[in-house]
Amino acid sequence: MTGDWKYGGSFENRARFVYEGYERIKKEINDPNFIVGSKISFWEGFPGGFGSAGPDTAIIDYSEPIALVKGLQERGADFIIVSAGCPSITLALSQPDRRIPDQVYLHHTFQKIVKDNLDPETVVIGSAYSIFRDGKNNLQPRVPESKKSLKYWANKNISENVCDMIAIGRQTLADCYMPKKMKEGREEEINWCTACDNCIELLIQQEAVNCTVHNKEASKRLKDLRKEKGRLRYKLT
Numbered sequence: 001m002t003g004d005w006k007y008g009g010s011f012e013n014r015a016r017f018v019y020e021g022y023e024r025i026k027k028e029i030n031d032p033n034f035i036v037g038s039k040i041s042f043w044e045g046f047p048g049g050f051g052s053a054g055p056d057t058a059i060i061d062y063s064e065p066i067a068l069v070k071g072l073q074e075r076g077a078d079f080i081i082v083s084a085g086c087p088s089i090t091l092a093l094s095q096p097d098r099r100i101p102d103q104v105y106l107h108h109t110f111q112k113i114v115k116d117n118l119d120p121e122t123v124v125i126g127s128a129y130s131i132f133r134d135g136k137n138n139l140q141p142r143v144p145e146s147k148k149s150l151k152y153w154a155n156k157n158i159s160e161n162v163c164d165m166i167a168i169g170r171q172t173l174a175d176c177y178m179p180k181k182m183k184e185g186r187e188e189e190i191n192w193c194t195a196c197d198n199c200i201e202l203l204i205q206q207e208a209v210n211c212t213v214h215n216k217e218a219s220k221r222l223k224d225l226r227k228e229k230g231r232l233r234y235k236l237t
């Protein structure tokens with residue numbers, strides 16, 4: 001939120017950065033079949049981050065995130081992927097991990113706010129669903145697994161107009177055939193993401209990224225890396 005220059009300071013200046021990008025893309029590629037969209041962190045979750053009421057406060061204020069997604073729609077956004085957090089500060093909000101899983105529910109609120117503020121034609125895509133996996137997670141211990149799985153929340157949120165689609169991040173690394181296996185009724189064969197976030201450790205250390213739980217090469221890469229460089233103190237990008 002700081003910086004008194006063309007793209008800093010006021011909301012108008014900060015939004016200009018992405019708005020100009022949209023205008024350039026639309027000008028260069030004059031084809032209605034070429035879809036354009038953005039992934040937006042709706043609330044970054046730290047004082048002064050996007051979605052807070054000012055540079056020195058942690059008070060939440062969604063007016064700028066709402067204005068931004070509406071502004072993107074006006075400039076031709078066909079879809080918005082709704083994210084949260086800032087990977088270098090609040091990573092566990094961007095991708096809820098098994099130590100702090102409960103932040104995932106905030107994403108549903110953000111998806112709903114975006115959905116309610118945009119035209120029905122603009123596709124709202126939810127993110128951060130990997131933590132739910134097959135329901136074997138640390139969320140709500142007294143709730144049956146069938147009511148806290150990825151499939152349950154994806155179906156529920158899409159049917160209740162919270163979002164139109166879901167995007168899958170870490171679970172794609174763990175098993176890119178998950179959708180196929182689900183479609184074919186082979187759910188017991190799915191390699192589920194454990195939300196350990198070891199893949200992000202590989203990324204932070206600038207190594208080739210893959211799932212260290214289900215991919216032997218990646219698992220060895222991580223072991224060798226930790227031997228050589230030690231464990232990361234903070235998993236922040």
Ligand SMILES: Cc1cc2nc3c(=O)[nH]c(=O)nc-3n(C[C@H](O)[C@H](O)[C@H](O)COP(=O)(O)O)c2cc1C
Binds near residue numbers: 094096130168
């Ligand atoms: C290894 C790794 C790399 C990622 N790189 C990006 C990126 O470049 N840009 C981005 O917007 N999100 C990135 N993400 C975040 C994911 O797209 C996704 O928003 C997040 O992991 C939450 O979804 P999930 O619970 O399905 O994993 C990355 C995540 C992981 C694990």
Ligand code: SF4
Binds near residue numbers: 198200211
């Ligand atoms: S390393 Fe594999 S299991 Fe762990 S978070 Fe990444 S994709 Fe999921």
